[in-house]
Amino acid sequence: MEHRTGRLLRVDLSTGRVTREMVDEQTALDFVGGRGFGINYLYREVAPGTEPLSEKNKLILVNGVLAGSSVQAVARWMAITKSPLTGTFFRSVAGADFGAWLKFAGYDLIIIEGKAEKPVYIHLTADGCQILDAGHLWGKDTRVTQQWLSQQYGQNTRTACIGPAGENLVRYSAIVSGRRTAGRGGTGTVMGSKNLKAIAITAQRSMSNESEALRNLIRRQVDIMRTNKAFIHHKEMGTTETQDVTNRLGIFPVKNYRLGKHPDHEKLTGAEYRKLRVGEFGCYSCAARCGKAHLVTSGAYKGATSEGPEYETIWSFSAPIENSSIEATIAADEICDDMGLDTISTGACIGFVYELYERGILKKKDVDGLELSYGNHESMLALVRKIALREGIGNLLAEGTARAAATLGAEYYAMHVKGLDLPAYDPRGAKSQGYNYVTSNIGASHCFGYARQEIFGATVPRPVDRFAEAENADIVIYNQNLTAMGEVGIICSFSQGWGWFPEVYGKMLAAVTGVERLADLGYLTTVGERIFNLERAFNVREGFSRSHDNLPKRITSEPLVTGGTPGEGQVVRELDKFLDRYYQLRGWTKEGVPSAQKLKELNLGSVLEDMAKS
Amino acid sequence: MSVTVVIPHFWGYLVNGVKEVDVDCRTIGECLTALTEHFPQLNDLLFDKKGRLHGFIDITVNEKSAYPDELNKPVNDGDKVFIANIIAGG
Ligand code: SF4
Numbered sequence: 001m002e003h004r005t006g007r008l009l010r011v012d013l014s015t016g017r018v019t020r021e022m023v024d025e026q027t028a029l030d031f032v033g034g035r036g037f038g039i040n041y042l043y044r045e046v047a048p049g050t051e052p053l054s055e056k057n058k059l060i061l062v063n064g065v066l067a068g069s070s071v072q073a074v075a076r077w078m079a080i081t082k083s084p085l086t087g088t089f090f091r092s093v094a095g096a097d098f099g100a101w102l103k104f105a106g107y108d109l110i111i112i113e114g115k116a117e118k119p120v121y122i123h124l125t126a127d128g129c130q131i132l133d134a135g136h137l138w139g140k141d142t143r144v145t146q147q148w149l150s151q152q153y154g155q156n157t158r159t160a161c162i163g164p165a166g167e168n169l170v171r172y173s174a175i176v177s178g179r180r181t182a183g184r185g186g187t188g189t190v191m192g193s194k195n196l197k198a199i200a201i202t203a204q205r206s207m208s209n210e211s212e213a214l215r216n217l218i219r220r221q222v223d224i225m226r227t228n229k230a231f232i233h234h235k236e237m238g239t240t241e242t243q244d245v246t247n248r249l250g251i252f253p254v255k256n257y258r259l260g261k262h263p264d265h266e267k268l269t270g271a272e273y274r275k276l277r278v279g280e281f282g283c284y285s286c287a288a289r290c291g292k293a294h295l296v297t298s299g300a301y302k303g304a305t306s307e308g309p310e311y312e313t314i315w316s317f318s319a320p321i322e323n324s325s326i327e328a329t330i331a332a333d334e335i336c337d338d339m340g341l342d343t344i345s346t347g348a349c350i351g352f353v354y355e356l357y358e359r360g361i362l363k364k365k366d367v368d369g370l371e372l373s374y375g376n377h378e379s380m381l382a383l384v385r386k387i388a389l390r391e392g393i394g395n396l397l398a399e400g401t402a403r404a405a406a407t408l409g410a411e412y413y414a415m416h417v418k419g420l421d422l423p424a425y426d427p428r429g430a431k432s433q434g435y436n437y438v439t440s441n442i443g444a445s446h447c448f449g450y451a452r453q454e455i456f457g458a459t460v461p462r463p464v465d466r467f468a469e470a471e472n473a474d475i476v477i478y479n480q481n482l483t484a485m486g487e488v489g490i491i492c493s494f495s496q497g498w499g500w501f502p503e504v505y506g507k508m509l510a511a512v513t514g515v516e517r518l519a520d521l522g523y524l525t526t527v528g529e530r531i532f533n534l535e536r537a538f539n540v541r542e543g544f545s546r547s548h549d550n551l552p553k554r555i556t557s558e559p560l561v562t563g564g565t566p567g568e569g570q571v572v573r574e575l576d577k578f579l580d581r582y583y584q585l586r587g588w589t590k591e592g593v594p595s596a597q598k599l600k601e602l603n604l605g606s607v608l609e610d611m612a613k614s
Numbered sequence: 615m616s617v618t619v620v621i622p623h624f625w626g627y628l629v630n631g632v633k634e635v636d637v638d639c640r641t642i643g644e645c646l647t648a649l650t651e652h653f654p655q656l657n658d659l660l661f662d663k664k665g666r667l668h669g670f671i672d673i674t675v676n677e678k679s680a681y682p683d684e685l686n687k688p689v690n691d692g693d694k695v696f697i698a699n700i701i702a703g704g
Binding site for chain 2: 227228229230232233234236237238239241242244245246248249290311312424425446450454455456457458459463464465466467494497566567
C-alpha cells in the first residue's frame with residue numbers, strides 16, 4: 001500500500017454517481033494532504049453563499065498522508081465542510097480506525113455531494129462503492145448503527161455514522177466512529193441533511209510497502225516516545241486530570257464563564273475518575289491508548305458507561321451548571337456519543353440556559369417544567385435528550401447558543417465566537433488561547449492553535465506570559481500554523497508534546513511522499529500558513545471580516561473571578577491592538593483580508609479575484 | 615553547589631513575579647524542596663499529598679528531561695532546572 005494514494009472518491013447522492021479521481025499534482029505539492037486537501041477542494045467546489053444544509057454543500061472526509069502506516073499517532077481523520085453552526089469553513093478531527101481504513105480502501109479522501117432522496121448509507125471496499133438503503137437504520141443510535149454494519153460486513157469494517165441528532169439536524173451534531181467523534185461544528189448535521197446515515201469501509205489492513213527510510217524514522221519516533229514523560233503520563237491518564245491544572249490556574253470556566261474555578265473541583269479530579277476506570281482504548285497505531293473508559297457502579301446513574309469523558313467533556317457536563325457528580329458527567333457523555341452530539345456545544349448551550357433561568361429570562365414553563373437550578377444534573381441530562389430529539393425547549397437549543405440567544409434577545413449570555421461555543425479554557429486567564437478563538441478559522445476551538453506555552457509552560461518558540469495580549473500575536477500565529485502543518489499528516493495534537501514533532505514528522509512526510517522539501521521545517525510551516533490563509537479566504541468570501549473576530553462581551557468586560565488563584569480580576573483588554581498586530585504579522589489588510597502580496601507569496605494567486613471583491 | 619531553579623511563568627503571580635531562585639543543593643529533590651522553602655505556596659503544585667512529584671510535572675535540567683526518578687537525580691554547579699506541566703488538553 002502506498003501511504004499517499006493520490007486518489008479521491010466522489011459520491012453524488014443526488015444522482016447516485018460514484019467517480020474515482022486523482023488528486024492533481026499541484027494540489028499534492030502545495031497542500032500535501034489531510035486538512036490541506038480538504039480546504040483546497042472545499043474552496044474550489046463550494047460556491048460562496050451556499051446554504052450549509054442544502055444539497056449544494058459538500059462534506060469531505062479525509063485522512064492524512066501518514067494514515068495507515070505504522071507511524072504512531074497519525075491515523076486521525078477529519079470532516080471538512082461549510083458549517084451550519086458558524087457559516088465558516090470547518091474542520092472537525094476524530095480518531096479510532098476510520099482514517100486508516102479509508103487509506104486501506106485506497107483513498108486519501110471522499111467528497112460527498114448532493115442529497116439522497118431517502119436515508120442511505122455508503123459501503124466502500126477496495127473494489128467498489130455502493131449506496132444502499134438505510135431506512136431501517138434511521139432513528140437508531142450510533143452504537144446500534146455500527147453494530148449492525150459490523151454484523152453485515154464483518155470484522156474488517158469500520159464505520160463513521162450519525163445518530164438521531166444528525167438526522168434531526170441539530171446544528172452541532174457529530175460524526176461518530178467507534179466511540180470517537182468528529183464533534184464540533186455540525187459536520188454530522190451536514191451528513192444528516194444529505195440523508196446519509198453512515199459510511200462503512202470494509203478493507204484489509206496492509207503495511208507492506210513501508211520503506212526502510214520510513215521504518216528507521218518510526219524506530220526513532222518510538223525511541224523518543226518511550227522515554228518521554230509527556231507520552232508516558234498521557235498513556236496513564238489521557239486527559240482525565242487536565243482539570244486539576246486548569247482549576248489551579250483559574251481558567252476552568254464555571255457557570256457560563258462567570259468563575260474560573262469549580263467550587264467542588266476536588267470532586268472532579270483525575271484521581272476521582274481513576275476510581276471509575278474500567279478500560280482503555282485508542283486509535284489505530286498509537287501506543288498511548290489514551291481513551292479511558294469509565295463505568296458508574298452505584299447510585300442513580302449506575303450502569304452508565306462511556307469511553308471517556310475527555311477533558312473538554314469533563315468540563316462541559318460539570319462546570320457550566322456547577323455539577324459535581326462525575327457519574328452524571330459520564331452519563332451525559334454516553335448519551336451524546338449515542339445520539340451523535342458535540343459534547344462541548346451541548347454542555348455550553350445547557351450552561352447558557354441555566355443562566356437565563358437563574359436571571360428569570362426563562363421561566364419553568366418555558367423549559368418544559370424542568371428545574372434548572374445550579375447543580376441539578378437530572379435536568380442537565382433531560383436537556384441533552386431533548387436537544388438530540390428537538391423536543392420542547394430542545395428544539396430551540398438545537399439551533400445552537402448564538403441562534404437561541406438571538407431568538408430570546410439574550411445575546412450577552414451567549415458565549416461563542418462566530419457561533420462556536422467557547423471550550424474549557426477561559427480566555428481571561430489564557431489570553432493567547434483566547435486570541436486563538438478570536439482568529440481561528442472555525443470559531444472558538446481550543447485545538448486550532450492550542451497555546452501550550454500558556455497552559456503547560458512550554459518554552460518553544462519562547463516562554464509566554466499568559467496575561468499578556470497584543471505582544472503575543474506571533475505566538476498565536478505560530479501555534480495556528482504549527483497545527484495546520486501537523487494536520488496534513490494528520491498527527492494527533494496530543495503527540496505534539498512527545499518530543500518527535502516536528503523534526504521527525506517532517507522527515508516522515510518526505511519519506512512517504514518523496515518530496516524532500518517536506519523535511520525542511522521552514523517549508524512545512526509555509527504549507528501550514530498556506531492552508532490557514534486559504535481557509536481565511538474562504539471565510540472572507542463568505543462575508544467574514546474584522547468585526548467577526550471578536551469575543552463575548554463578558555470576556556472583555558467582566559473581571560474573572562477565581563477565588564484568589566492567579567488571574568483574579570483579569571479581562572481581555574486589547575482586542576483591537578491585538579488584531580492590528582496579528583493582521584500585520586499575517587500580511588493581511590486592516591480588515592483581516594489576506595493581501596495580494598501574501599497570497600502570491602503562498603502560491604494562492606488564484607484567489608486574488610475573490611479577495612478583491614471583499 | 616549553586617543551581618538556578620527557573621519558576622514557570624504561569625506561577626509568576628504566586629511568587630510576585632520572581633523568575634528564578636538560586637539554591638544550594640545536590641539533587642533535583644533538594645532543589646525543589648529549597649524552592650518550596652522560599653515559596654511554600656508552590657508545594658502542592660509540585661507534590662502530591664505523599665510528597666511525590668505530580669505525574670503532570672516535568673523537570674528538565676539544562677533543557678534535558680530528568681525523567682525518570684527525577685527527585686534523586688544529581689545536579690551540578692551552574693545547572694538550570696526548569697519546571698513544566700505536561701498534561702494534555704483535549
Ligand atoms: S494519543 Fe490518544 S487520541 Fe491521540 S492518536 Fe493516540 S490514542 Fe488516539
